[in-house]
Amino acid sequence: MAVLAVEGLRKSYRDLVAVDGLGFAVREGETYGLLGPNGAGKSTAISMIVGILAPDAGSVSAPPKARVGYVPQEVAVYPDLTARENLRFFSGMYGMRRAEAKSRTTEVLRLVGLSDRADEAVAKYSGGMQRRLNIAVGLLNRPSLLVLDEPTAGVDPQSRNAILDSVQRMTGEGLAVLYTTHYMEEAQRLCDRVGIIDHGRLLAEGTPAELGEPDLEAAFLRLTGRELRD
Amino acid sequence: MLRILLKDLRRRSRDSMLLVFGVVLPLGMAFVFGVTLSGSGSQQLGRYGVAGPSAAEFTQRTGLPDLKPVADAAQARRLAETNELDAVFVVSPAGIEVVGSVDAPLAVQMAREVAESYALPGGRNVQVVQDATLGTRQLDTRTYHAAGAAMFFAFFAVMLSVTGLFEERRNGTLARLLSMPVPRASILTAKLLVGVIVGLAGMALLVAATTLLLGVRWGPPAGVAALIVAGVLAATGLMTALASFARTPEQAANWQSTAAAVLGLLGGSFFPVAPELSVFTPHHWFLEGLAELRGGASILPALAVLLAVAALSFPVAAVRVRRMVAP
Numbered sequence: 421m422a423v424l425a426v427e428g429l430r431k432s433y434r435d436l437v438a439v440d441g442l443g444f445a446v447r448e449g450e451t452y453g454l455l456g457p458n459g460a461g462k463s464t465a466i467s468m469i470v471g472i473l474a475p476d477a478g479s480v481s482a483p484p485k486a487r488v489g490y491v492p493q494e495v496a497v498y499p500d501l502t503a504r505e506n507l508r509f510f511s512g513m514y515g516m517r518r519a520e521a522k523s524r525t526t527e528v529l530r531l532v533g534l535s536d537r538a539d540e541a542v543a544k545y546s547g548g549m550q551r552r553l554n555i556a557v558g559l560l561n562r563p564s565l566l567v568l569d570e571p572t573a574g575v576d577p578q579s580r581n582a583i584l585d586s587v588q589r590m591t592g593e594g595l596a597v598l599y600t601t602h603y604m605e606e607a608q609r610l611c612d613r614v615g616i617i618d619h620g621r622l623l624a625e626g627t628p629a630e631l632g633e634p635d636l637e638a639a640f641l642r643l644t645g646r647e648l649r650d
Numbered sequence: 651m652l653r654i655l656l657k658d659l660r661r662r663s664r665d666s667m668l669l670v671f672g673v674v675l676p677l678g679m680a681f682v683f684g685v686t687l688s689g690s691g692s693q694q695l696g697r698y699g700v701a702g703p704s705a706a707e708f709t710q711r712t713g714l715p716d717l718k719p720v721a722d723a724a725q726a727r728r729l730a731e732t733n734e735l736d737a738v739f740v741v742s743p744a745g746i747e748v749v750g751s752v753d754a755p756l757a758v759q760m761a762r763e764v765a766e767s768y769a770l771p772g773g774r775n776v777q778v779v780q781d782a783t784l785g786t787r788q789l790d791t792r793t794y795h796a797a798g799a800a801m802f803f804a805f806f807a808v809m810l811s812v813t814g815l816f817e818e819r820r821n822g823t824l825a826r827l828l829s830m831p832v833p834r835a836s837i838l839t840a841k842l843l844v845g846v847i848v849g850l851a852g853m854a855l856l857v858a859a860t861t862l863l864l865g866v867r868w869g870p871p872a873g874v875a876a877l878i879v880a881g882v883l884a885a886t887g888l889m890t891a892l893a894s895f896a897r898t899p900e901q902a903a904n905w906q907s908t909a910a911a912v913l914g915l916l917g918g919s920f921f922p923v924a925p926e927l928s929v930f931t932p933h934h935w936f937l938e939g940l941a942e943l944r945g946g947a948s949i950l951p952a953l954a955v956l957l958a959v960a961a962l963s964f965p966v967a968a969v970r971v972r973r974m975v976a977p
Binding site: 467470471472484485486488490492493494495496497498499500501505509510512513514515557 | 653654657660661664665821822823825826827828829830831832
């Protein structure tokens with residue numbers, strides 16, 4: 421059963437068509453990788469899926485906002501607050517009451533391995549720790565759909581491995597994950613299916629094995645070209 | 651909305667810049683202008699005269715050079731009216747009347763400070779008369795400088811808060827909030843309220859501090875509170891409306907700093923300057939309201955102007971800022 425269904429999604433900014441008739445679906449317990457070069461339209465598509473942007477055309481069938489976890493590309497937390505304060509605040513934004521927010525904060529801190537440093541200002545965290553906290557915010561509301569926009573960009577191998585492990589663990593529990601990344605080995609390891617997009621259009625879709633020839637990166641370069649992007 | 655508001659207030663309470671701009675600097679300025687300057691009787695920035703039975707003693711004790719002897723209070727008024735002198739000190743054992751020209755507010759302000767400095771040891775009464783309509787509705791030097799500095803820096807304090815929306819957009823937290831089940835109007839309202847609350851808290855702290863530390867006499871609390879609320883609303887509305895036309899937080903901060911400084915100086919936050927222009931600033935009406943309050947007159951005109959500025963600027967700010975969170 422599809423947790424997320426996107427059909428004919430379109431968004432343009434003046435003359436630039438960022439997303440052009442995009443369509444795909446993510447099923448329960450599935451990790452779907454949305455791959456594309458810079459400027460392909462991934463982030464615009466995600467912004468429409470999580471309700472930040474209104475599409476010009478097309479439809480998004482997704483769980484209500486209270487059941488969607490969104491992890492943006494940048495570390496979107498308050499650096500002058502502690503990790504615990506950040507999580508308590510965002511819990512409140514999901515409508516959790518004080519006691520629930522407190523226990524859920526403790527749970528996700530443990531899940532991302534930040535319990536010991538929970539009361540330090542986020543500004544003092546390493547890049548990897550900040551990324552883990554960024555993911556923790558997306559998990560607060562026990563989402564049925566988790567949208568991760570390049571969650572491992574710029575982190576060290578240990579943190580990346582920890583992030584990928586936790587995503588794999590969650591999909592095992594029935595969570596649907598929409599995942600964008602530039603790292604093909606990540607997509608190969610995590611994703612049940614991938615969609616490759618460029619210029620806002622879906623160019624190909626299938627399992628990594630179906631698309632990979634001999635590997636996913638070769639397929640990606642064949643479909644999107646080898647010229648450099650801005 | 652309350653949660654966003656509390657989060658922002660918590661963040662602002664840890665912002666050392668806000669403490670500096672909202673409390674430390676205005677308190678320092680009020681101290682410098684109100685205490686140090688009022689004691690510097692040797693400075694002369696205008697054409698002054700002296701009259702009255704204690705004129706000789708006054709001339710000797712203040713050491714002011716080029717004090718023109720004037721026959722009596724009537725001649726003093728004539729010379730001030732015709733602008734031949736900027737101010738005349740009419741000195742008697744009971745007190746000092748500073749008869750000033752309406753065209754020389756800065757020189758009259760300096761004359762008032764000299765008079766207060768001279769009157770202080772004997773506890774004599776100081777009165778300033780610039781024209782018939784003003785009468786005695788004037789603030790003493792300390793109150794004037796404390797109130798002027800408080801209003802001047804209130805514009806900076808609310809500025810630090812309203813740029814928060816730009817900051818949230820830049821660091822991605824605005825997008826994250828928009829992806830959550832939070833009404834967009836709540837985010838905007840919280841941001842505007844933060845500015846108002848920070849401004850009010852800063853002003854309240856300054857009123858308390860200047861009263862206790864500098865002996866400033868603000869006036870009846872209810873009237874002062876009404877003027878402070880109206881002044882802060884006007885400041886937040888204006889600063890937010892201005893910031894809403896900027897594209898980046900840096901641009902917003904530059905525009906706001908310039909506007910806050912120009913409005914403050916024109917409005918006579920430190921010295922009365924350009925009276926014909928100062929009426930276009932909230933600072934002028936805030937100080938005017940306090941002076942009216944001190945003289946027992948109605949503060950409604952001053953309140954009406956300040957609230958009108960807020961009523962005109964807030965809708966502009968709301969419409970413009972709403973675009974930042976539009977889907």
